[in-house]
Amino acid sequence: MHPLLDGIRLVAFDLDGTLVDSVPDLAAAVDDALGDLEMPAPGERKVRDWVGNGSMVLIERALRDTQGRDADPELCRQAHDRFLVHYAQRPCSATRLYPGVREALDALRGTGRILVLVTNKPEAFIAPILEHFELGGHFSLCLGGDSLVRRKPDPLPLTHAAERFAVPPSSCLMVGDSRHDIAAGRAAGFRTLAVPYGYNHGEPVAASGPDGVVESLKELV
Ligand SMILES: O=C(O)COP(=O)(O)O
Numbered sequence: 001m002h003p004l005l006d007g008i009r010l011v012a013f014d015l016d017g018t019l020v021d022s023v024p025d026l027a028a029a030v031d032d033a034l035g036d037l038e039m040p041a042p043g044e045r046k047v048r049d050w051v052g053n054g055s056m057v058l059i060e061r062a063l064r065d066t067q068g069r070d071a072d073p074e075l076c077r078q079a080h081d082r083f084l085v086h087y088a089q090r091p092c093s094a095t096r097l098y099p100g101v102r103e104a105l106d107a108l109r110g111t112g113r114i115l116v117l118v119t120n121k122p123e124a125f126i127a128p129i130l131e132h133f134e135l136g137g138h139f140s141l142c143l144g145g146d147s148l149v150r151r152k153p154d155p156l157p158l159t160h161a162a163e164r165f166a167v168p169p170s171s172c173l174m175v176g177d178s179r180h181d182i183a184a185g186r187a188a189g190f191r192t193l194a195v196p197y198g199y200n201h202g203e204p205v206a207a208s209g210p211d212g213v214v215e216s217l218k219e220l221v
């Protein structure tokens with residue numbers, strides 16, 4: 001086991017960019033949503049840098065890029081509604097698990113640790129994606145960006161999970177790909193571990209000062 005797991009009883013995982021490479025499907029849904037509104041498709045390369053703060057912020061960033069200014073809230077709402085429709089149709093057509101994820105989750109469960117999922121993605125998409133990869137049974141709790149009143153980088157979802165299972169924050173670890181995961185983990189009093197292969201607005205996640213970095217989740221176990 002990785003030394004950062006010593007004394008850890010609960011491990012919180014981020015989803016997009018940590019467990020799954022979901023940008024191909026997210027980008028297709030953004031492209032289709034903007035297409036419905038007769039706007040140009042931003043494409044995968046740009047969308048990669050916009051993921052991390054939930055689906056509404058993703059759409060706001062796409063519209064700002066297309067229009068060169070902040071879009072009005074009604075347009076954001078319309079585009080977001082279209083995004084949700086398209087993404088719901090194909091959440092897993094090109095999405096892949098990163099190498100080492102299944103092995104790491106299996107092994108961690110085997111040690112009796114509590115695993116939770118804390119993503120900024122809308123909660124409705126969590127179960128279909130986990131079920132697609134047959135990982136639904138691994139997590140004792142799944143929280144999306146709309147599950148509670150605040151999302152990452154706010155510590156609330158992590159604090160909520162630790163309290164739910166009565167585990168002190170010092171015995172919890174947050175594993176994620178973005179500065180929002182590291183900030184939320186630190187603010188909640190969790191240990192933090194980063195993976196460098198995901199989405200962090202085009203910057204290295206190591207710069208946010210996680211307690212550790214692993215190239216693959218396999219290194220955890
Ligand atoms: O939907 C997002 O913006 C990011 O989701 P994540 O928190 O699982 O990385």
Ligand SMILES: [Mg+2]
Pocket residue numbers: 014015016017018052176177178198199
């Ligand atoms: Mg992420």
